[in-house]
Amino acid sequence: MRKTLLFALTALAGQLFAGGFFLQLGNPDANPEATKAHAVLVIKAVGCHDPAHADVTAVAIGKNRRIPLTLTKLSEPGEFALTQQWPKDGAWVIELTGRNPDQFTNTLVPAGPNGVDRLHAKFAMKAFTASDVQSMLE
16 A cells, blocks of 8 residues: 555656646747748757647737737747737837646746747746736736
8 A cells, every 4th residue: 555655646746747838939040841931940849748739829018918829830839930010119018928738837938029039038837927028028
């Protein structure tokens, strides 16, 4: 009985501490396929799951404005290119949401006249609040 319980706890701990589900941001200049698509950002679903089953969506959020964005699937499973689909002037936040059958993740990426700022992105395993977005717009 003790061995069975120990085995069950070990298996459960392995599931709990296995990798998560994240959206990795990449430089489109490092990806010829993204460069050809004129991408400003590459998004890759990573973690312990099948990236081909990841559903990633994007929206640009500005002052009192939301613009749904189209992502282009790249040849690597779970990898997407984002092109400039929002006005170049003003402050914007790109909200990326990732889902797979069992997990959720999202990322906020600031953008403005100088392009997309991957270095100041915020990542979370829960939905961001309106104040999280607003703080990035200021």
